[in-house]
Amino acid sequence: MLYSLPDRILVAFLAIRLMISCGPAGADGNAQAVGPCIMSDHSGSVIFDGICTVARSGLARIANEDRCNFDTYEVHLPTGKTLDVRRGDQNAGCRSEVNGIPAQFLVVEPNGYVTVASRSGETLRFFSGQRESVPSYDNDLRGIESCAGPESYGAFLQTLYQAYAVDASASNGYLSKKLDSDVFWPFGGSYPVGTATARKNDDILRIGIPVRATYYGVPLSRMIFEFGLSYNYSSETFLFDASRSEIKAKFGAALANEEKNRQALYGDSGWAYVQDGEPGAFTCDYSD
Structure with a gap:
């Protein structure tokens, strides 16, 4: 089900005003995925629930004199808007961000879903298409x-x-x-x-x-x-x-x-x- 998504909601999600662009996914030939995405506010109420197209690529840039490597997701929302989601390496001190604004946290699940949250409590969860095969430590850490x-x-x-x-x-x-x-x-x-x-x-x-x-x-x-x-x-x-x-x-x-x-x-x-x-x-x- 698709809900109305006024620009003020996007502004709340990103914590401050954002430059939100529109454009075709995968224009640069990056890997694409099409799958469910859902945005919720700080109380858990659904803002929208629909299908997003996601283009993924790698990125390196200089930030604060340190080289930060990012996984970048270009998330095309069902409203026609686009979010630039960047997953930074926390262990290297590289923050995750959305359209240049620091995120509260960003997690990638082994099943390919990504969840990103703003500092004011809004969350976006989308399918990236990037499934991983990771080991289970269930037996090694049991208890x-x-x-x-x-x-x-x-x-x-x-x-x-x-x-x-x-x-x-x-x-x-x-x-x-x-x-x-x-x-x-x-x-x-x-x-x-x-x-x-x-x-x-x-x-x-x-x-x-x-x-x-x-x-x-x-x-x-x-x-x-x-x-x-x-x-x-x-x-x-x-x-x-x-x-x-x-x-x-x-x-x-x-x-x-x-x-x-x-x-x-x-x-x-x-x-x-x-x-x-x-x-x-x-x-x-x-x-x-």
Whole structure:
């Protein structure tokens, strides 16, 4: 069903005034897809629900003296309007945007759908035609939403810490993996030493590992681990290509149950929780 889409709605979606253009999709020969698209306002009410034509290409540009690579989607709405949606690499500090305006978040699902949200709460979901074959970490991470995991996951964490650990008195800064230490990587293939980052900040060792996988059907984009260097502390954070509301709906009950159990044992709070902000993430805290 197609709803009326006045220009003021597009202005609200993009947060400020936009230059919205019209033109034929695929004029430059880029790959095209035709499929469903839907736009909703901040309350979830549908603004339009129809068929969009999407042309996709790659793009590189200089931004703030850093080269940012984008996946670009030229989304032709059923109203005749066009949106230029650009997916930036968050791990490289490159923001996603729509017609040059920063987006609150942008996620790409393995089934080829893209969801982009404005900072005022409007969302657009469309089919890009870009289906991906990504591994499932269901068995490798089983139980993480209850702050547990299989034996192989525990071995991974132990070797990960050993590969980067330094004395608490060492200087702060980025760290390289020790040449004589191997990280047990239970997820298939080899440990991504070239893309993982490790940094010491006072008594905390923080290691971030970008991944391309799913966990119970939800796209997983990054795993972040923190370890105490002079006291008993660790935490695990899992960042998804999904909204906070999706993560809360999928994993919130298990996290809340673990939080309740730990409060009963240790008091205080903040042991297991869905993080604030976008995109969606959850954390387990193991500090004493």
